[in-house]
Amino acid sequence: MSESLRAELRALPDFPPDMPDFDAAAAPDDPVELFLDWLHIAIDAGIRQPHAFSLATATAAGVVSSRMLILKGIENGGWQFASSEHSRKGRELVENPQAAMNFSWLDLGRQVRLVGGVTALSDEESEADWLARPGSDGTVNREWRLYALRPVEIEFWQGRHDRHHVRHTYRPNA
Known part of the structure; x- marks a missing residue:
């Protein structure tokens, strides 16, 4: 069964037929500018939930x-x-305030990966975020916390059919 699954997985397409080009040499100096450009391209392309990302955290013992x-x-x-x-991620961020984010826009063959320290933002900022959520009833949730990841590394990745994928890495404050 393992070999048939392997063959089945290898037969699946890896990338969409048309992917945007990315010239890393022409990338702006500011990674936020490039991220916003890629995000708006994803929005304009109709990518579902282009603002969604995977957040990886770990316990103090390194359980990810x-x-x-x-x-x-x-x-x-x-x-x-x-x-x-009080969620698992909230508890892990207290134990080990390091995390990684990964945005993936599969239909464009693009990913953005960020790694850095995470800080809990103020009660006022957290409350304002909770109250601005769609469907808010105006009641404050004292457990809700707004966090900020301050990246020490940001990697932009553009897939290519020839497998010579383009990576462009920023190291803010390095």
Whole structure:
């Protein structure tokens, strides 16, 4: 069964037929500018949930977990997301405030990976985010916390059919 699964998986297409080009030499100096450009291309292409990303966290012992979240914004060098402070990710971020985000726009053959430290934002910012959620009833959720990942590395990845994928890495404040 393993070989038949392997053959079945290898027969699946890896990339869409048409992918955008990416000239890393022409990339802007600011990774936020490039990210916003790629995000808007994904939005214009009709990519479903282009603001969704995988967040990987780890316990103090290094046990890793990941889940999908929604980007709330990018402010003051921090890529914002929110969650309950008492969730698994909230507890892990207290134990080990390092995380990785990965945005994936499969229909464009693109990914953006960020790695860095995470800080919990203020009660006021967290409350404002909770109250701005669709369907909010105006009641404050004291467990809701807005977080910001401040990247030490951001990698933009563009797939290519010839397998010579393009990677462009920023190391802010390095």
